[in-house]
Amino acid sequence: DTVLTQSPALAVSPGERVTISCRASESVSTLMHWYQQKPGQQPTLLIYLASNLESGVPARFSGSGSGTDFTLTIDPVEADDTATYYCQQSWNDPWTFGGGTKLELK
Amino acid sequence: EVQLVETGGGLVRPGSSLKLSCATSGFTFSNTWMNWVRQAPGKGLEWVALIKDKYSNYEANYAESVKGRFTISRDDSKSRVYLQMNTLRDQDTATYYCTRDYGGVAYWGQGTLVTVSS
Numbered sequence A: 001d002t003v004l005t006q007s008p009a010l011a012v013s014p015g016e017r018v019t020i021s022c023r024a025s026e027s028v029s030t031l032m033h034w035y036q037q038k039p040g041q042q043p044t045l046l047i048y049l050a051s052n053l054e055s056g057v058p059a060r061f062s063g064s065g066s067g068t069d070f071t072l073t074i075d076p077v078e079a080d081d082t083a084t085y086y087c088q089q090s091w092n093d094p095w096t097f098g099g100g101t102k103l104e105l106k
Numbered sequence B: 001e002v003q004l005v006e007t008g009g010g011l012v013r014p015g016s017s018l019k020l021s022c023a024t025s026g027f028t029f030s031n032t033w034m035n036w037v038r039q040a041p042g043k044g045l046e047w048v049a050l051i052k053d054k055y056s057n058y059e060a061n062y063a064e065s066v067k068g069r070f071t072i073s074r075d076d077s078k079s080r081v082y083l084q085m086n087t088l089r090d091q092d093t094a095t096y097y098c099t100r101d102y103g104g105v106a107y108w109g110q111g112t113l114v115t116v117s118s
Helices: none
Strands: A004-007 A011-012 A018-024 A030-037 A044-049 A062-065 A068-076 A083-089 A102-104 B005-006 B010-012 B017-024 B031-037 B047-052 B058-062 B070-077 B081-083 B094-102 B104-108 B112-116
Touching: A004 A083, A018 A030, A018 A102, A030 A062, A030 B104, A044 A062, A044 B104, A068 A083, A068 B010, A068 B081, B005 B094, B017 B070, B017 B094, B031 B070, B031 B104, B047 B070, B047 B081, B047 B094, B058 B070, B081 B112, B104 B112
Parallel strands: A011 A102, B010 B112
Antiparallel strands: A004 A018, A018 A068, A030 A044, A030 A083, A062 A068, A083 A102, B005 B017, B017 B081, B031 B047, B031 B094, B047 B058, B070 B081, B094 B104, B094 B112
């Protein structure tokens, strides 16, 4: 299975720019997607196909990458962005998810 | 509006069975692939099972951790997907999410909690 590796946690101040990385153990082309999960809630889609913003998601969120290296950027970060962020690939079967990056605000 | 509503979770003993159901609306269920994804308390997301549509002969795939114990099924006439879970283990304790597979992208229900404990 394709392993997706994310940094476990980040702490930033409101108004700053933050990048969350996701590295795949093998190429996933651009079939990488990003989700936000707040405590007690289900994940919600932020970015699909590496760089496409889901409808209704603020333009502060953006995604980039292809192959094995991907990035989710939030600029500027707001207090409401406190959450865990997961990457997920759908290029190789089965779907796999990164371990999640917990974003905390200082 | 797309809706996915999971039901059927609860507290069960190790070795027992449970069947989860997911009611859907707001999209054409019959030509949609559906997945179950689970999340153990305080942990990350784990894909569990996929069922394809009638055009793919309802092919089902499973994670190795549940293969032979779990069965995914669907009823297109009711726009529902199910997960029959047998021989449950402590490590199956998790919130189980029904997800709509839209070109490999997941859209999630609110989840149902399954607790396996003696």
